[in-house]
Amino acid sequence: xxxxxxxxxxxxxxxxxxxxxxxxxxxxxxxxxxxxxxxxxxxxxxxxxxxxxxxxxxxxxxxxxxxxxxxxxxxxxxxxxxxxxxxxxxxxxxxxxxxxxxxxxxxxxxxxxxxxxxxxxxxxxxxxxxxxxxxxxxxxxxxxxxxxxxxxxxxxxxxxxxxxxxxxxxxxxxxxxxxxxxxxxxxxxxxxxxxxxxxxxxxxxxxxxxxxxxxxxxxxxxxxxxxxxxxxxxxxxxxxxxxxxxxxxxxxxxxxxxxxxxxxxxxxxxxxxxxxxxxxxxxxxxxxxxxxxxxxxxxxxxxxxxxxxxxxxxx
Amino acid sequence: xxxxxxxxxxxxxxxxxxxxxxxxxxxxxxxxxxxxxxxxxxxxxxxxxxxxxxxxxxxxxxxxxxxxxxxxxxxxxxxxxxxxxxxxxxxxxxxxxxxxxxxxxxxxxxxxxxxxxxxxxxxxxxxxxxxxxxxxxxxxxxxxxxxxxxxxxxxxxxxxxxxxxxxxxxxxxxxxxxxxxxxxxxxxxxxxxxxxxxxxxxxxxxxxxxxxxxxxxxxxxxxxxxxxxxxxxxxxxxxxxxxxxxxxxxxxxxxxxxxxxxxxxxxxxxxxxxxxxxxxxxxxxxxxxxxxxxxxxxxxxxxxxxxxxxxxxxxxxxxxxxxxxxxxxxxxxxxxxxxxxxxxxxxxxxxxxxxxxxxxxxxxxxxxxxxxxxxxxxxxxxxxxxxxxxxxxxxxxxxxxxxxxxxxxxxxxxxxxxxxxxxxxxxxxxxxxxxxxxxxxxxxxxxxxxxxxxxxxxxxxxxxxxxxxxxxxxxxxxxxxxxxxxxxxxxxxxxxxxxxxxxxxxxxxxxxxxxxxxxxxxxxxxxxxxxxxxxxxxxxxxxxxxxxxxxxxxxxxxxxxxxxxxxxxxxxxxxxxxxxxxxxxxxxxxxxxxxxxxxxxxxxxxxxxxxxxxxxxxxxxxxxxxxxxxxxxxxxxxxxxxxxxxxxxxxxxxxxxxxxxxxxxxxxxx
Numbered sequence: 001x002x003x004x005x006x007x008x009x010x011x012x013x014x015x016x017x018x019x020x021x022x023x024x025x026x027x028x029x030x031x032x033x034x035x036x037x038x039x040x041x042x043x044x045x046x047x048x049x050x051x052x053x054x055x056x057x058x059x060x061x062x063x064x065x066x067x068x069x070x071x072x073x074x075x076x077x078x079x080x081x082x083x084x085x086x087x088x089x090x091x092x093x094x095x096x097x098x099x100x101x102x103x104x105x106x107x108x109x110x111x112x113x114x115x116x117x118x119x120x121x122x123x124x125x126x127x128x129x130x131x132x133x134x135x136x137x138x139x140x141x142x143x144x145x146x147x148x149x150x151x152x153x154x155x156x157x158x159x160x161x162x163x164x165x166x167x168x169x170x171x172x173x174x175x176x177x178x179x180x181x182x183x184x185x186x187x188x189x190x191x192x193x194x195x196x197x198x199x200x201x202x203x204x205x206x207x208x209x210x211x212x213x214x215x216x217x218x219x220x221x222x223x224x225x226x227x228x229x230x231x232x233x234x235x236x237x238x239x240x241x242x243x244x245x246x247x248x249x250x251x252x253x254x255x256x257x258x259x260x261x262x263x264x265x266x267x268x269x270x271x272x273x274x275x276x277x278x279x280x281x282x283x284x285x286x287x288x289x290x291x292x293x294x295x296x297x298x299x300x301x302x303x304x305x306x307x308x309x310x311x312x313x314x315x
Numbered sequence: 316x317x318x319x320x321x322x323x324x325x326x327x328x329x330x331x332x333x334x335x336x337x338x339x340x341x342x343x344x345x346x347x348x349x350x351x352x353x354x355x356x357x358x359x360x361x362x363x364x365x366x367x368x369x370x371x372x373x374x375x376x377x378x379x380x381x382x383x384x385x386x387x388x389x390x391x392x393x394x395x396x397x398x399x400x401x402x403x404x405x406x407x408x409x410x411x412x413x414x415x416x417x418x419x420x421x422x423x424x425x426x427x428x429x430x431x432x433x434x435x436x437x438x439x440x441x442x443x444x445x446x447x448x449x450x451x452x453x454x455x456x457x458x459x460x461x462x463x464x465x466x467x468x469x470x471x472x473x474x475x476x477x478x479x480x481x482x483x484x485x486x487x488x489x490x491x492x493x494x495x496x497x498x499x500x501x502x503x504x505x506x507x508x509x510x511x512x513x514x515x516x517x518x519x520x521x522x523x524x525x526x527x528x529x530x531x532x533x534x535x536x537x538x539x540x541x542x543x544x545x546x547x548x549x550x551x552x553x554x555x556x557x558x559x560x561x562x563x564x565x566x567x568x569x570x571x572x573x574x575x576x577x578x579x580x581x582x583x584x585x586x587x588x589x590x591x592x593x594x595x596x597x598x599x600x601x602x603x604x605x606x607x608x609x610x611x612x613x614x615x616x617x618x619x620x621x622x623x624x625x626x627x628x629x630x631x632x633x634x635x636x637x638x639x640x641x642x643x644x645x646x647x648x649x650x651x652x653x654x655x656x657x658x659x660x661x662x663x664x665x666x667x668x669x670x671x672x673x674x675x676x677x678x679x680x681x682x683x684x685x686x687x688x689x690x691x692x693x694x695x696x697x698x699x700x701x702x703x704x705x706x707x708x709x710x711x712x713x714x715x716x717x718x719x720x721x722x723x724x725x726x727x728x729x730x731x732x733x734x735x736x737x738x739x740x741x742x743x744x745x746x747x748x749x750x751x752x753x754x755x756x757x758x759x760x761x762x763x764x765x766x767x768x769x770x771x772x773x774x775x776x777x778x779x780x781x782x783x784x785x786x787x788x789x790x791x792x793x794x795x796x797x798x799x800x801x802x803x804x805x806x807x808x809x810x811x812x813x814x815x816x817x818x819x820x821x822x823x824x825x826x827x828x829x830x831x832x833x834x835x836x837x838x839x840x841x842x843x844x845x846x847x848x849x850x851x852x853x854x855x856x857x858x859x860x861x862x863x864x865x866x867x868x869x870x871x872x873x874x875x876x877x878x879x880x881x882x883x884x885x886x887x888x889x890x891x892x893x894x895x896x897x898x899x900x901x902x903x904x905x906x907x908x909x910x911x912x913x914x915x916x917x918x919x920x921x922x923x924x925x926x927x928x929x930x931x932x933x934x935x936x937x938x939x940x941x942x943x944x945x946x947x948x949x950x951x952x953x954x955x956x957x958x959x960x961x962x963x964x965x966x967x968x969x970x971x972x973x974x975x976x977x978x979x980x981x982x983x984x985x
Contacts (some may be wrong), residue, residue: 076984104665124469
């Protein structure tokens with residue numbers, strides 16, 4: 001399957017030059033039942049390399065093997081065959097974890113602790129000295145925007161807040177390699193924007209990020225390279241831009257124009273002259289994210305701004 | 316379990332022989348037994364681990380591209396091969412031993428009499444066990460070097476906080492019920508037994524609360540972490556999995572230790588605030604430091620306690636802890652305690668109390684309000700009644716020691732310290748090595764004492780004791796001091812066990828002893844937590860809790876379980892018992908050897924074989940009933956605590972090693 005996908009790939013891709021942080025060779029995970037009978041092939045002969053400084057996205061529908069791959073890399077699962085190395089160390093070696101940060105899909109943290117205690121606890125697991133731990137925790141609480149709520153126990157947090165503190169615990173050791181499983185899950189649009197910004201910021205600081213998400217727009221917005229998995233098989237691998245680039249279509253945008261019949265006729269004539277064919281016309285729409293951003297920014301700039309119905313009574 | 320009835324009986328009873336450094340032979344055998352038992356389990360673990368490691372290898376890729384199996388190293392394989400070879404040799408020796416004729420020459424090794432081949436077999440099993448332990452424990456020890464106390468502390472603190480914030484600690488307040496409703500409201504008892512009851516009830520309450528809470532916390536902690544996936548954020552940090560086990564274990568242990576400390580202080584406060592009657596205070600609010608001897612039963616022949624077939628009279632009581640001597644002025648039956656060392660502190664005082672409490676078995680009602688008369692004859696190794704010594708009164712005619720002593724001790728009676736005659740008694744005791752106290756009146760299970768002059772101990776301390784040909788106990792050291800007890804009252808029997816008589820060396824502080832007694836509960840807590848945490852690394856919370864509970868509770872019935880495993884109990888195994896139920900047959904009646912019965916008994920044999928294999932998993936929790944010592948007013952020595960702690964480690968360590976392997980082999984996210 002993987003070979004077919006490679007053959008069909010429209011654009012050849014090469015990973016960015018850099019030290020290999022993660023490498024899997026023929027990595028396979030088969031779940032078996034109590035009697036050892038094969039139940040499901042969760043991951044089939046995955047060959048992958050992730051290099052330093054890139055944001056790598058793992059895509060695929062539910063049950064495609066994304067989370068299994070992450071769990072194998074973290075040593076939470078053991079491979080049925082094949083190998084996985086992180087920083088050149090076997091995935092089962094806990095020493096590699098010194099340089100890794102991991103945000104699970106749900107923020108699985110101890111809800112009887114508050115934010116400060118949570119970060120202190122995880123800091124201790126890295127044997128960080130008390131003063132460093134304290135300083136780092138304060139810094140991260142500020143970064144994730146939980147200063148006001150740092151003394152509240154996590155059971156009082158909303159899902160988005162838990163995701164934020166989850167990210168903070170993943171960054172407590174200032175890791176070189178960060179694994180984010182559904183990082184924007186549970187976040188409001190503002191939070192999502194913030195999270196994406198933070199991921200890019202991490203990349204800019206030289207960190208390597210591996211993320212998996214169902215929200216394709218998020219992946220497209222931040223990832224340098226992606227792998228698409230389906231049913232445990234690697235279906236596609238490459239740079240996002242190259243993979244989404246449509247080499248046989250052309251998009252032209254213009255301002256100060258209205259779409260009239262005359263314009264359509266002229267455009268069709270020009271395009272036909274160059275051997276092309278018009279597929280559709282239209283006024284472009286902005287993304288909801290951009291609209292939301294614009295509204296929030298305006299609200300901040302003009303306190304008291306509120307929605308008013310149109311004069312004719314329609315919204 | 317008998318030990319728990321001791322307060323009702325009013326005297327100390329030992330279900331398990333207390334450990335002492337003096338009995339190093341027994342300690343050596345305990346060590347050998349441990350190597351054999353733990354080694355056997357290690358061998359099973361080693362075989363399973365190697366099979367799993369070879370079947371499902373987890374490979375590291377070496378710089379040269381070569382693969383190395385992470386699970387099974389060459390050292391482990393080598394140890395497995397050597398241990399297997401030694402076990403095969405042991406199997407051969409087993410075959411030889413089983414064919415040895417009855418009269419094969421025996422030798423005495425470390426106080427045990429056995430044939431040379433039996434000894435070789437014991438050593439082979441121990442050696443095989445040692446190699447298996449090294450092979451199986453090797454990776455464990457290597458990984459232990461990577462453990463960081465900072466991380467273990469963080470995990471322990473988390474466990475502690477979790478229990479506190481989930482308000483588990485409130486459960487411990489239930490102990491107040493034991494104090495709000497004193498035992499004397501429910502049980503009628505002698506006033507002197509009141510303290511024993513208070514300690515008994517509260518200690519049972521503490522045991523129940525602490526161990527139940529401990530088992531619940533420990534059994535559900537790791538399974539809940541796995542279920543809630545909180546463990547994912549821990550194992551993806553540089554945390555060794557065994558650190559999680561230790562963190563949980565120490566965290567809960569800290570919490571329960573704090574609760575135990577609080578309860579102990581509370582109990583001590585209530586006892587010291589005058590809630591105990593004066594009689595009880597006199598009887599039990601002490602911390603006696605006792606020197607025990609070894610008990611034999613003997614018949615007197617020619618003024619000497621002579622070994623023979625006599626091992627005490629069985630008066631037909633169900634409880635066979637004590638044997639009895641018949642009472643009569645002419646009775647030859649004696650209960651004899653041999654001491655191979657003299658009690659300390661005799662140099663500083665003119666007497667050392669000999670304390671005792673006996674059971675009385677009456678065949679006639681006797682005199683109203685009167686006890687039973689008992690005579691104590693205490694001799695040293697230098698006392699030889701037939702030995703001829705120069706007579707100071709008539710130097711030309713030697714006289715026997717017996718005659719000289721009888722003549723010189725005329726008119727001294729039962730002198731007491733402070734009497735004018737005491738100095739003379741003391742001098743005679745030192746001169747001859749004998750002291751007699753006649754017709755002391757004893758009451759059922761009532762602790763009293765007689766003074767023994769220090770001169771006797773000075774005599775006993777001199778010279779080297781001779782080997783005693785009359786000893787009934789094989790391997791017993793020659794005595795320095797011997798206490799012979801004779802019942803003088805006709806038609807009455809006096810029942811004695813080893814710990815019913817002792818020299819009182821000193822008395823310690825009761826409160827301190829009470830605190831030391833709490834260590835017994837603490838030892839039990841450690842066992843309960845270790846079992847539950849180890850099981851929870853692999854099993855679900857409910858299963859871990861139930862199995863840990865059954866294993867722990869099984870410890871209280873260890874003797875009975877051992878009897879069942881060895882086929883010594885009355886009524887047979889489960890199948891035979893079932894057949895008896897169906898047939899409505901009593902347990903003592905021999906079943907007809909029909910084919911059905913024989914088949915059932917065969918199943919029982921197989922069941923017993925399997926049962927014997929798991930017998931060592933059951934902890935000897937009765938060993939740690941230290942509060943019995945406190946309740947009876949006996950001091951708990953530091954060496955005793957230390958030895959119990961060592962045996963505790965011997966039991967807990969294999970569980971922790973099992974936990975290490977179980978969690979290491981487990982896919983956390985599966």
